Amino acid sequence: MKKFTLEEFLELLKKYNVEEIEGVKIEGDLEIELEGSSVDLSAIAPLYSMLSEFGNFLYHANMALGYLQRLSAALGIPTPFAAQPQLAPAAPAAPEAAPAVEELKLPTELVKAKFEPYKEEYPSKIEEVVLGATKADGGSRDYTITLGGERSLAFYTFDAPQPHLPAIAIDVFDRKPMLAKAVRVHYEDVLDNPAEWARKCVKKFGADLVTLHLISTDPLLDDTPASEAVKVLEDVLQAVKCPIIVGGSGNKEKDPEVLEKAAEVAEGERIMLASATLDMDWERIANAAKKYGHVVLSWTQMDINNQKTLNRYLLKRVGMPRDSIVMDPTTAALGYGLDYAFTNMERIRISGLKGDTDLNFPMSSGTTNAWGAREAWMIDSPIEEDTPWGPRELRGPIWEIITGLTLSLAGVDLFMMMHPVAVAVLKEVFNTLGGNVKESVADPGEWIFMEV
Amino acid sequence: MKVKSPLEVYNYLPRTNCGECGFDTCMSFAAHIIDRSVTPLDCKPLVEEAKKDPKAKKKLEELLELTAPEIAEVVIGVGDNAVKIGGEEVLHRHELTFFNPTGFFYDVWDTMDDKALEERCERVVSYKKFYVGNFLTLDGFAVRCTSGDPKRYREVVKKVASYGKPMILVALDPECMKAALEEVADQRPLMYAATEGNWKEFLKMALEYKVPVTLRAKDLDVLKSMAVTFKQAGVKDIVLDPVTEPLGEGLKGTFERVIQLRRTAIAGQDKDVAYPIMITPIAAWLIEGDEVTKSYWEAVIASMFIVKYGDVMIFRSLDQHVVMPTITLRFNIYTDPRTPVQVEPGLRAINDPGPDDPVFITTNFALTYYTVESDLTSGGIKGWLLVLNTEGLGVEVSVAGGQFTASKVKELIEETKIEEKVNHRYLVIPGLAARLQGAIEDETGWKVLVGPMDSGRIKGWLEKNWPPKE
Numbered sequence: 001m002k003k004f005t006l007e008e009f010l011e012l013l014k015k016y017n018v019e020e021i022e023g024v025k026i027e028g029d030l031e032i033e034l035e036g037s038s039v040d041l042s043a044i045a046p047l048y049s050m051l052s053e054f055g056n057f058l059y060h061a062n063m064a065l066g067y068l069q070r071l072s073a074a075l076g077i078p079t080p081f082a083a084q085p086q087l088a089p090a091a092p093a094a095p096e097a098a099p100a101v102e103e104l105k106l107p108t109e110l111v112k113a114k115f116e117p118y119k120e121e122y123p124s125k126i127e128e129v130v131l132g133a134t135k136a137d138g139g140s141r142d143y144t145i146t147l148g149g150e151r152s153l154a155f156y157t158f159d160a161p162q163p164h165l166p167a168i169a170i171d172v173f174d175r176k177p178m179l180a181k182a183v184r185v186h187y188e189d190v191l192d193n194p195a196e197w198a199r200k201c202v203k204k205f206g207a208d209l210v211t212l213h214l215i216s217t218d219p220l221l222d223d224t225p226a227s228e229a230v231k232v233l234e235d236v237l238q239a240v241k242c243p244i245i246v247g248g249s250g251n252k253e254k255d256p257e258v259l260e261k262a263a264e265v266a267e268g269e270r271i272m273l274a275s276a277t278l279d280m281d282w283e284r285i286a287n288a289a290k291k292y293g294h295v296v297l298s299w300t301q302m303d304i305n306n307q308k309t310l311n312r313y314l315l316k317r318v319g320m321p322r323d324s325i326v327m328d329p330t331t332a333a334l335g336y337g338l339d340y341a342f343t344n345m346e347r348i349r350i351s352g353l354k355g356d357t358d359l360n361f362p363m364s365s366g367t368t369n370a371w372g373a374r375e376a377w378m379i380d381s382p383i384e385e386d387t388p389w390g391p392r393e394l395r396g397p398i399w400e401i402i403t404g405l406t407l408s409l410a411g412v413d414l415f416m417m418m419h420p421v422a423v424a425v426l427k428e429v430f431n432t433l434g435g436n437v438k439e440s441v442a443d444p445g446e447w448i449f450m451e452v
Numbered sequence: 453m454k455v456k457s458p459l460e461v462y463n464y465l466p467r468t469n470c471g472e473c474g475f476d477t478c479m480s481f482a483a484h485i486i487d488r489s490v491t492p493l494d495c496k497p498l499v500e501e502a503k504k505d506p507k508a509k510k511k512l513e514e515l516l517e518l519t520a521p522e523i524a525e526v527v528i529g530v531g532d533n534a535v536k537i538g539g540e541e542v543l544h545r546h547e548l549t550f551f552n553p554t555g556f557f558y559d560v561w562d563t564m565d566d567k568a569l570e571e572r573c574e575r576v577v578s579y580k581k582f583y584v585g586n587f588l589t590l591d592g593f594a595v596r597c598t599s600g601d602p603k604r605y606r607e608v609v610k611k612v613a614s615y616g617k618p619m620i621l622v623a624l625d626p627e628c629m630k631a632a633l634e635e636v637a638d639q640r641p642l643m644y645a646a647t648e649g650n651w652k653e654f655l656k657m658a659l660e661y662k663v664p665v666t667l668r669a670k671d672l673d674v675l676k677s678m679a680v681t682f683k684q685a686g687v688k689d690i691v692l693d694p695v696t697e698p699l700g701e702g703l704k705g706t707f708e709r710v711i712q713l714r715r716t717a718i719a720g721q722d723k724d725v726a727y728p729i730m731i732t733p734i735a736a737w738l739i740e741g742d743e744v745t746k747s748y749w750e751a752v753i754a755s756m757f758i759v760k761y762g763d764v765m766i767f768r769s770l771d772q773h774v775v776m777p778t779i780t781l782r783f784n785i786y787t788d789p790r791t792p793v794q795v796e797p798g799l800r801a802i803n804d805p806g807p808d809d810p811v812f813i814t815t816n817f818a819l820t821y822y823t824v825e826s827d828l829t830s831g832g833i834k835g836w837l838l839v840l841n842t843e844g845l846g847v848e849v850s851v852a853g854g855q856f857t858a859s860k861v862k863e864l865i866e867e868t869k870i871e872e873k874v875n876h877r878y879l880v881i882p883g884l885a886a887r888l889q890g891a892i893e894d895e896t897g898w899k900v901l902v903g904p905m906d907s908g909r910i911k912g913w914l915e916k917n918w919p920p921k922e
Contacts, residue, residue, distance in 0.1 A: 386582055
């Protein structure tokens with residue numbers, strides 16, 4: 001096709017002596033304008049004949065011709081030719097060629113389209129881990145809790161059913177811990193009695209499990225001997241009939257001894273030992289779990305590769321059964337590294353679903369960490385320019401809720417929490433996304449008009 | 453983005469390595485197009501050539517098409533305050549990053565009295581929350597037409613526009629919408645919303661006023677049909693609202709619709725639904741319960757969809773227990789995971805300190821650093837702040853992980869020559885690093901004081917502990 005510019009076209013018009021057409025002005029790149037309201041038909045006619053002749057290669061001419069036709073139609077002037085000039089073959093596929101007038105022709109019906117959702121299937125599945133043992137299995141728990149079993153991302157029940165919703169454990173300490181005021185007020189009456197504390201968590205606050213932290217064993221605190229510390233565990237096992245998690249103080253030297261002793265006294269109850277880490281004697285802790293039929297929590301510091309390494313040690317060197325490992329990839333609070341925690345967990349979960357057998361274990365989160373965020377507990381902002389922070393009684397629980405909610409979407413199966421309101425709201429979220437809440441709002445569009 | 457490798461982009465570039473873009477080679481520039489830190493329009497020779505040569509223009513257009521984001525990008529508002537939404541490439545942030553943070557819009561309505569309206573607008577505009585060295589702010593207003601009166605609506609929209617923030621116009625009645633557009637179309641507001649009932653009039657207005665439009669339908673076949681219809685008629689700036697149902701099965705359904713839309717757009721390459729997604733947490737105010745219940749649930753809905761693909765949101769609550777967690781979560785989720793959030797290690801002088809003022813130490817994790825730095829600065833505390841290279845880890849994690857050690861503290865003291873700047877040898881360490889107290893004293897010969905667990909309490913701590921009594 002021959003290239004043709006507007007300049008050349010204007011040259012042509014001159015050549016054919018039509019530049020004198022009165023009242024018609026060709027302007028810019030695409031527009032032809034007519035001055036005045038009366039149009040001299042005789043002026044249009046020569047244009048037509050000229051354009052027809054050169055129609056073969058005329059892109060701009062085609063535009064001009066179309067314009068003239070529409071113009072004649074609009075002004076009620078019959079076109080000087082009976083047949084429409086056939087310029088179509090010459091019209092290139094340039095999008096600019098679509099005349100402006102057609103844009104105003106609006107559709108009267110919706111173009112029917114079908115939405116075909118993209119399907120995602122993962123080849124693997126997350127291990128199922130049972131916590132607690134009932135009488136039938138040699139324990140004394142009233143019920144067990146199963147974690148894991150997912151074949152899709154969290155709550156993507158349209159991809160695959162999710163056999164178990166996340167569970168919530170509430171923290172109990174064997175010695176008064178440092179607690180934010182908003183949390184402390186709920187436990188004030190039981191702080192000196194771990195067994196009562198555990199009972200309150202289950203009876204009043206609806207905990208699925210209880211985590212007993214034996215922090216008094218810390219050599220820097222009371223240095224309680226392991227054999228004495230585990231008496232509290234026995235009390236708690238008596239006081240409540242839910243599955244139990246036992247934690248140490250975090251002291252690298254002492255924890256293996258404490259957890260080993262705990263494994264021994266809780267034989268048959270299938271508790272979870274929290275935790276084995278790379279920088280302590282994980283072998284001793286995992287061996288204790290294996291020997292007495294418990295579950296071990298494999299805890300690493302926000303590093304997917306370390307998580308793989310530790311899991312592999314537990315599997316290969318200790319020979320932990322695959323149904324007895326839960327991972328804690330570390331929880332950072334909203335605003336304090338939650339993005340790292342979220343992405344680390346999401347990557348671990350996707351790897352597990354894609355078939356990485358070092359990573360397809362259920363995950364646990366120390367959601368109570370949310371209370372470390374100053375937004376959760378501080379009376380107001382230390383930054384002067386900040387908009388006032390509002391009552392901290394309301395900020396604290398929501399900080400724990402949003403930290404937990406975010407990580408639940410990354411795939412966490414077990415939440416260790418503290419504030420009763422946070423526990424209740426998060427349960428409601430899991431039940432909602434798990435399909436257990438039937439009620440709905442009749443007209444979700446009412447907010448558009450509602451007056452307040 | 454259709455292309456994945458810099459090589460595919462490179463072929464479209466001038467390949468002269470002229471360096472005008474700021475990169476040494478065209479290949480390097482191509483790599484930055486792929487990671488989206490630049491666009492083809494940042495190559496001056498390419499743009500200049502396209503102005504002269506239609507063939508070059510076509511090539512540039514092709515390249516722009518190839519490097520366009522998977523999800524269309526829509527701009528609401530004009531000028532410095534304009535908000536960009538959509539433009540996303542991936543389903544999970546670790547695969548690249550999320551790009552345009554969810555737009556936060558707060559509702560006002562046209563049956564509010566003037567005083568209440570002004571107060572509410574003022575709250576939105578003046579909102580500030582310090583975080584990682586900056587202040588987080590809110591994006592704009594969603595002006596709801598509750599009067600049903602085009603004249604009143606136009607009036608209120610005009611008033612709200614005077615605050616200079618981007619707007620979403622919420623009115624299903626075409627007459628009201630038209631009245632508002634007559635007033636503020638040049639501010640590029642987002643229309644909310646075209647539905648199965650009113651789409652014809654809204655389509656006409658989208659074309660006539662050249663403003664972005666939200667399409668609202670719970671049935672995804674209908675939503676897609678509307679998107680196709682609008683696109684074919686020439687509307688480019690489309691936002692999809694699959695209807696936020698606030699409760700129970702409805703909310704579960706919303707979760708499914710939103711994920712299906714985004715996943716089908718990106719993984720399923722369905723361009724007809726590759727638009728930004730609208731979520732309306734304000735719908736939480738339709739549930740039964742007291743104000744706290746409703747506002748908590750509003751925060752829950754918003755958070756769910758900040759994590760999962762919500763590109764723009766309409767909120768009711770301006771209470772801090774809703775705004776603070778959601779605005780913080782938005783920042784976290786939209787932080788680029790490719791760039792470590794670290795600051796330069798070294799020594800910072802806070803508030804022009806002298807030789808008698810205290811010496812503090814913290815980590816080079818940006819969040820820790822800015823928190824401590826701003827607490828000291830805004831608390832009017834004079835002091836020296838040592839910033840230790842912990843490879844971008846916070847205090848607790850780096851103490852546990854061995855990036856915060858006594859020997860590294862010693863090195864930092866030597867490198868910064870802090871001993872020449874102060875006439876004492878007292879170092880205040882974070883409460884969370886208490887266990888390093890002895891080791892640092894042995895290693896450095898300085899006396900180590902264990903500071904509070906949170907730097908917000910340094911001021912009170914100093915009143916009791918500084919100058920040290922001995």
